[in-house]
Amino acid sequence: MPQLSKPNHVMLFDLISGGHHGTYLQYLVQAWLKQPFSTELTLVVAPKFLEVHHTVVALTQNHPRINLQSITALEAAQCEQTAGIKRSFLEWRLLCQYAEEIQATQALLMYFDSFQMAIAFGQPAPCPVSGIYFRPTFHYTQFRHYHPTIKDRIRQIRQKLLLALVLRRAQFDRLFCLDPYVVDQIQLLQPTAKIQHLPDPIEPQTTDSIEITTLRKQLGISESRKILLLFGFLDQRKGIYQILRAIKQLDPDIARSLCLLLVGQVDPKEQTSLMTTIQTIEKQTPVQIVLQDQFVKETFPYFQLADIVLAPYQRHVGMSGILLQAAAVNKPILSSNYGLMGELVERYQLGEAIDSEDPSEIAVALERMWLDPTHHYDAMKAKAFVNQNLAAHFVNTIMDHFTL
Numbered sequence: 203m204p205q206l207s208k209p210n211h212v213m214l215f216d217l218i219s220g221g222h223h224g225t226y227l228q229y230l231v232q233a234w235l236k237q238p239f240s241t242e243l244t245l246v247v248a249p250k251f252l253e254v255h256h257t258v259v260a261l262t263q264n265h266p267r268i269n270l271q272s273i274t275a276l277e278a279a280q281c282e283q284t285a286g287i288k289r290s291f292l293e294w295r296l297l298c299q300y301a302e303e304i305q306a307t308q309a310l311l312m313y314f315d316s317f318q319m320a321i322a323f324g325q326p327a328p329c330p331v332s333g334i335y336f337r338p339t340f341h342y343t344q345f346r347h348y349h350p351t352i353k354d355r356i357r358q359i360r361q362k363l364l365l366a367l368v369l370r371r372a373q374f375d376r377l378f379c380l381d382p383y384v385v386d387q388i389q390l391l392q393p394t395a396k397i398q399h400l401p402d403p404i405e406p407q408t409t410d411s412i413e414i415t416t417l418r419k420q421l422g423i424s425e426s427r428k429i430l431l432l433f434g435f436l437d438q439r440k441g442i443y444q445i446l447r448a449i450k451q452l453d454p455d456i457a458r459s460l461c462l463l464l465v466g467q468v469d470p471k472e473q474t475s476l477m478t479t480i481q482t483i484e485k486q487t488p489v490q491i492v493l494q495d496q497f498v499k500e501t502f503p504y505f506q507l508a509d510i511v512l513a514p515y516q517r518h519v520g521m522s523g524i525l526l527q528a529a530a531v532n533k534p535i536l537s538s539n540y541g542l543m544g545e546l547v548e549r550y551q552l553g554e555a556i557d558s559e560d561p562s563e564i565a566v567a568l569e570r571m572w573l574d575p576t577h578h579y580d581a582m583k584a585k586a587f588v589n590q591n592l593a594a595h596f597v598n599t600i601m602d603h604f605t606l
Contacts (some may be wrong), residue, residue, distance in 0.1 A: 224255035294320030403596035441514030501561035514558035
């Protein structure tokens, strides 16, 4: 009697709970729910994910073919207490363990970057593994504003060597990459490997104008002020201190017409420093600063409220969904010119791309955008950028890889 083939069972593995991770999983679960198929789906996440991403939890409840499974509190604690390469191997062992337990036929690492060492040198996985690659940098030399240091060049060589080893592992199936400009270079590392660009997903939404007006009132921002929005986890790498120093350099009449709106959780390590800096700036300049120190799930109303979106990240590697959210509501962005973000802002004319490590450059760009928000902004190109990254394209790219 011929042996029956094992039914397809896809495991999505993601132990990061913040940022876009819940959104990615939500898009995939919603797509799975719409399809009449026999493939089983299991999401393996950290316990904190269940506390933060209630929508995903609700979507998966009581579904016969979709499961949401958390690693144990002890396993999560062990991961939190471990760092670097050791953590990579620990989390890889967990992936192998859970793939074995649920009898997964395929696994997708929702954040591939930190697993490369473990894939190359760790235990073999019980099923083929694919991954989403967020932060390649070895191709940044092709970008106009990139000036690598010796350390950068060594890191790039190391990055290419390690990635080549991963791609040669028989168990590694497909690499999805969020950076469209590196795919060809990755393919050269291993011509037979399956490499594919993956859109960074966005699902544009519209917010009622009354809701926008209400939000402005709730935040205490007058109609006379233009709003500069800095959104996301607020820490040094977001360039928040460079923005505050730039505001000190603005013409007082311009500063009087601006509101700096900071939305997102403040890094606990920087709470005191940031509050002290904000209070000092408020005393020294007529700018209004509004801080909403909390995780915000409904992001689009804030972007629709803004006049200019700020992304002065400090040497940020990889993509940022902030670019897409700003473009989706037709708002110009003031961005770092470093790496992929700078390249996208300039290619699609999403706004100003400047040296975000220099507060003086930020101040000059802010004054220029205050006078003419459409400077270096092309609404048609911004729309094209959004259309290339619609959530449907993200979902289809991944789901086409799995047999439903």
